[in-house]
Amino acid sequence: MIDKVTVLGGYNKQGEEEPVKKVVIKKGEIVGVVGPTGSGKSSLIGDIEQLAQKDTFSKRKILVNDEEPSYDDRTNPRKKMVAQLSQNMNFLADMSVGDFLNLHAKCRGASSKCADAVIKLANTLTGEPIKKEHELTILSGGQSRALMVADVAIISDSPIVLIDEIENAGIRKHDALNVLSGHGKIVMVVTHDPVLALMTDRRIVMRSGGMEKVISTTESEKAISKKLSRIDDLLLNLRDKVRNGDVIEDINMDGANL
C-alpha cells in the first residue's frame, strides 16, 4: 500500500541546489509538472520512475512511505510500483501487437487475457483501429501512443502513474487521462497544456533542471480550468469533424460560454 511519495531535492543543471528541497505527494493526488522545454520535466519524472537514490544526474532521492525502496522494488517489474507513459511516440520492438502485449503481461505477472482488453481500450482512444496481428513498428504515432496508454492502464497497473505529455499525438487526452489516473493513485502529469495543468491539484514548476516552486491550484484557476475544458471540447469536436471530411459551416461559441 503506497500512501505517499517524497521527492528530496538535488541539484539543477548548474550544479546548484534546487530551490524546492522536498515535495510530498499523497495518495489520490494529481500533480502537474510544468516548465519550458529542456527545463528538466522529463528528468524529474525519470527520477521517480527509477525511484532514484541520489544516483542520477540530479542527485534527487525518492522515498516511498518515508522509506528507501529496496533494490528489488526498484528493478523487478513484477514488484514495480511505478507505471510510466513516456514521451516516446513509436515502438522499436520488431514483433506483432499481440505477441508484444502477451510478453509484457508475462513480465508484469498479469493475465494473458489482458492483450485483448488493452487493444479494445486503445481503440477507444485513437482513430483507425489497431489489430492484434499488426506489426508494432507500422503503427502510427497516435496508434502507438494509444496502445502505450492502454498498456500502462491495464498491464502496468501500478499505484504511481507518471504521464509525460499526453497531449501529443492527437489522441483524446481527457479520455486517456481518465483511463490512466484510477482512483486512489498518485498521478504526475508533465504538460505544456494549460487545460491539463489547471486540472491538477498542484504543479511543480521546473527551471534549468531544478524544481523552482510548487503552486497549489487556486479556486479561480479551477473555475478557469472548467471554462478551458469547454473550449477544448469545442476544438475536439471540430477536429473530429475535420478528420472525418466534414465541411465546417458554423461553430457554437455559446456552448463554450466565453
Added chain:
Amino acid sequence: MRMIIVAGTPGSGKTAVLIHALRSLKERNLKSSVVKIDCLYTDDGKKFESIGIPTKVGLSMDMCPDHFAIYNIEDMIEWARENDSECLIVETAGLCHRCAPYTLNSLGVCVIDATSGPNTPLKVGPFLSTADIAVITKGDMISQAEREIFRERVLEVNPKCKVIDANGLSGQGCMELAEEIYKSEEVSLEEEKLRHSAPLAVCTLCVGETKVNKKHHRGILRKIDGFQTYKGE
C-alpha cells in the same frame, strides 16, 4: 589486482557508462587503469585520460579484438601494476559477440543497448549468457513496456546476472556498476581460464583467403544445413 572485462555491442555506451563509474571509483580512492581494445580506430582513450585515468589503447587491426584482448591480458595487468592500480578495466569492442572475453574470476560486464530490440539478447550468445552483470543502456529511448520485455529477455538468457539499467548521458545506474567493481575480487592469472571457449576459427578464411568459391576453402567447414566437415590433408 581486480580485473573487470567490459564487452558490448558497438555504440551501446560502454565508454560513457565506464567514465561515470570510474569517476565514482575515484571518489572512493580506488586506483584504476583502463585498456581500450578496438579494431581499427578509437579516440576513447582521450576520454578516459581526460578524467585522469591511466589509459592504454590497443588496436587489434585484422585480428578479432576479443582474441587480441585475451593474448595481451598478462601484459595489461603488468602495466596496471606499474601504475600502482588496484583495478584493471579492459573495454573490448568485440565483433561477432560469439566470443566471451570474460575469464572465470574476472568481473564480466556486458553492456547492451535496449534500442537494439528485444530479440537481441537471444542472438548475442556467451558474451551475455556468461556475464556477471548486464548493463542495459538507452532505456530512456523506449517505452517502459519495451524496457521491461528487454530485461526479461536478458534474464532468460542469463538468469544469474545482475541487471543494471544505466544511462551513459545522465550517469544513472553507473554508481551501482562502480559498487560491483569495488566489491570484485583479486585475480591471479596463473590458473585463470576463459569462461567459454572461443568459436571454431580454423578455416582458410582465418588465414587470409579472400576467394569465395567453395573449392578454395579448407579446414573445419560448417554447412548451412548444419553438417560439419573437415576438408584438407
